[in-house]
Amino acid sequence: MPTPATRSDTRVRMVMRKLPHVTVLFWVLKIVATTLGETGGDLLAQTLNVGYLVSTVIFFVLLVVAVVVQLKARRLHPAIFWTVIALTSTAGTTLSDLMNRTGGIGYTGGAAILCAGLAIVFIAWWRSGQTLDVENIATFRGEMLYWIAILFSNSLGTSSGDFLSDSLGFGFSISALMLSAIMLLLLGLHYFTRVNGMLLFWIAFVLTRPLGATVGDYLSKPLDHGGLAWGTMWTSAALLAALIGLIAYQTVQVRRHPLQPLPAPTHRRTGAPQRPNGEVVLA
Template structure:
């Protein structure tokens, strides 16, 4: 039991502050990923290799950590969302799979990750993580969800023609429905958590695009560097102001 508590202490309690920081982190993933691949002209593939290296290093550090470290946890989350941005863009644009095709493939990979995790560990609840193996499943699943969110956000805003604000309203509305379901239904909390976790990524993706895309394309034409720095500062302030407590072990 001591080992389980020790491992789970590295997963934060799911609160309103958690979701605020998560949305900001996913938005940062979009602006930060675009800054490296587009503004620095490194391209999607090279940027993916760079962010993948950061992601792998962060996950190893997170798994090896003896207890929950808020800064390390959120660095790892940001790493998953930046690599998700460039990886999805590479698949959708450079490989020519398209937003719909990329979303379908990534959705299948996400469900496969959850299925293997459940078959191997007996649960995909974040409140039952008690081993490095479960943590590895957790982070791989998160990486797939972040990549899916990028493709889904781009598909909704561009291919489906809803634009950035329209797509933001759609995903924001879906998140609101999940909140309502949490309070008025008995739907599995694990299902609701992963549904919300997945949907915050396309919301962040379209908000990030809205901030840095040209005005002619429906954006605000903000500097990707400036938007990314502002988001980093916002996340830091939130982590400092709102105490990040470790989640309790589910019995």
């Protein structure tokens, strides 16, 4: 019969997850958070007349603080994670508007620049040797690349949503329907084809941003602009309440059903061990 020492020798180092599983709840939270990002960014920059430049600076300062807290966390805390997502959306909204409107680049030019930036991030991510599986990231460098990609994705989503609704003249409701149809197509590709899951994830992640932007504009913009005239303040308040409720639900679910830890991270190509960025446990 094995002794306690023998049993302990068979245990392996595992790392607690810091990023949530990609489920239906994940996408619902993502759409609500990005819609809040659109209306929250417009509330500060337009309704409160702070301006795109100052608003971008404010949101980026808040984003940096939130990212530092997230990077220092030892395991998943839904409130922290979704705060960072919401702030990447608000910062992405004001940054995109600053480039496209104040900077005069235009929606097409802004989308092209952000698309190129996102491509560069993915190339750097691939060359870094970090895992590309967004559910299994367990290193500081991998998580940093993840958040940079998300910031570019949300900024690109803002430009693409404005491009669809304004430049192409589809309006808010038609743009939202088109994007919803594309999301359903991606869902079908995920379940019924062998298309790479990470490729589908990032396409969907980018597209949920313009979907949130068009829904946010539809709720908040005046009637003569094709919206429901809720205003940015009331729309943001309603979305914030919905986001808090969903985060509370996910927090309870994580406590009731803790996420399984990850194996200790290794370099994707060489297999060399890497320093974990979460709480290390023995399993």
